[in-house]
Amino acid sequence: MAPILKVDSLTVNYNGTPALEEVSFSVEAGERVAIVGPNGSGKSTLFKAMVGLLRPVAGSVESNGAKIGYVSQRSEVDWRFPVTVHDVVMMGRIAQIGWLRWQRPIDREVVRRCLDQVGMTAFAGRQIGELSGGQQQRVFIARALAQDASILLMDEPFGGVDVPSQEAILEILDGLRELGVTVLVSTHDLNLAVERFDRLALLNRRLIAYGPARGTITPASLAAAYGGQALWRGEDYALVMGDIDCCGETGGRHG
Amino acid sequence: MGNLLDLLVEPLRYPFMVRGLLASLMVGTLCAVVGTYVVLRGMAFFGDALAHAILPGVAVAYLLAVNLFWGALVMGLITAVGIGYLSRRSQVKEDTAIGVIFAASFALGVALLSTVRSYSVDLTHILFGNVLGVSNTDLLLTAGLGLVVLAAVFLLYKELLVVSFDPIMAATLRLPLDALNYLLLVLIALTVVVSLQAVGVALMVAMLVTPAATAYLLTRRLWQMMIIGAAIGAASAVAGLYLSFYVNVASGAAVVLVATGFFVLAFLFAPARGVVWSWRRGRV
Secondary structure: OOOOOEEEEEEEEEEEEEEHHHHHHHHEEOEEEEEEEOOOOOOHHHHHOOOOOOOOOOOEEEEEOEEEEOOOOOOOOOOOOOOOOHHHHHHHHHHOOOOOOOOOHHHHHHHHHHHHHOOHHHHHOEEEOOOOHHHHHHHEEEEEEEEHOEEEEEEOOOOOOOOOHHHHHHHHHHHHHHHEEEEEEEEHHHHHHHHHHOOOEEOOOEEEEEEEEEHHHHHHHHHHHHHHHHHEEEOEEEEEOOOOOOOOOOOOOOO | OOOHHHHHHHHHHHHHHHHHHHHHHHHHHHHHHHHHHHHHHHOOHHHHHHHHHHHHHHHHHHHHHHHHHHHHHHHHHHHHHHHHHHHHHHOHHHHHHHHHHHHHHHHHHHHHOOOOHHHHOOOOHHHHHHHHHHHHHHHHHHEEEEEEHHHHHHHHHHHHHHHHOOOOHHOOOOOHHHHHHHHHHHHHHHHHHHHHHHHHHOHHHHHHHHHHHHHHHHHHHHHHHHHHHHHHHHHHHHHHHHHHHHHHHHHHHHHHHHHHHHEEEEEEEOOOOHHHHHHHHHOO
């Protein structure tokens, strides 16, 4: 099967210094990939380059015409803005609606379907700031789906959400897999990446390792990505030390 | 009842009052709709600066004895684009850049006007507005340009919404971010220019911000905020003008004070968000 997504020698500079160097990997349709690495390793940069927010100095991203939807980090919008959940998901339809036109019945239908897919139909009329962090994430997933995206890039969706919300998001991702949607998620949580994803990319400016979730993390790859800040714990688990991530709970359940 | 009706009809016997009311209605509506974006994007200082920075254009038009409107229009567009450019390109922070430009421009306007003998009267009219001096030509200009601005807000509703709420998403949709942001600055500038005669330079920011902020407290959707804001802006304008007619206070000031009254009421009593309700909840 041909890969749905092909990243080839992607190199991105950020303020003159290299943020990503020669990153290459490919993803099959419907796969779920975790992008893991310490802070500043280029996870967000990778996603931003893939959706055209940053211009790479070299390399390419091929998706064979499949649309790429981007779910940015939660903190990047004004939560007090007067928009409802429905309004936010409708923003995903802008390209389909076109300039100087108003939403059509089919757009409202798509919005309803996407809200249903993430289990947020009951919240359609709520102002976006009234939702919990996990619910907000789900709305932004619905918005990406409303763009007719079959590849989703999610930047730190599990940062700052509680465990039930994290499970809810993972369940939604399970549902998306059945629809053939390919999902790339950046996360600090190595254990989650190993346990709940098909493939794992270990990133630290360069792609240190890429492969099946179990087996990609080895003492050598871990040391290469995290330096002395992560400990090999045997089997599939790693314990990340120090404050290299924002959430702090990584590995805590096993440690 | 008859008395109340008389009170309402009495001022309409004066043509200048009718023109003033029409102008206030249009300006109140327009300022509130555009002001929605001023409030949501935190551009109050920009709006205030823009109104002041228009002064040299007005002064030059005055000295050349052409309609002040055209001077204001040229200067408003130059200032809007200039501030937009500087705040994106310059090494200083945006509010600093605005502060430097607006004070300098205002000073230039005052300097130009001070060469005229009737300086203080004219400056007062420009600073605080003279809605009762609105001519039929002014009314037509206000209506025409106002409709252009409202049409742009209406036709580009979804694009301006996403650019304001989530610029990153707008960029991934390949929307022309810079063009839309400049357009918004130009729309605000046109609104300020059109409203200049009715409201004046000094109180302009209140018309842009206060009705929209009041509506913000009462709704949770952008288009509702625009409609409610427009209603509050129009009501404030009309009520303020009647107030100035009967109590004999400056019309611009009366309009702003009425609008502020609406804001205070919403701030205290808005459903679910009013201070009074949260205070009572806190006590129980």
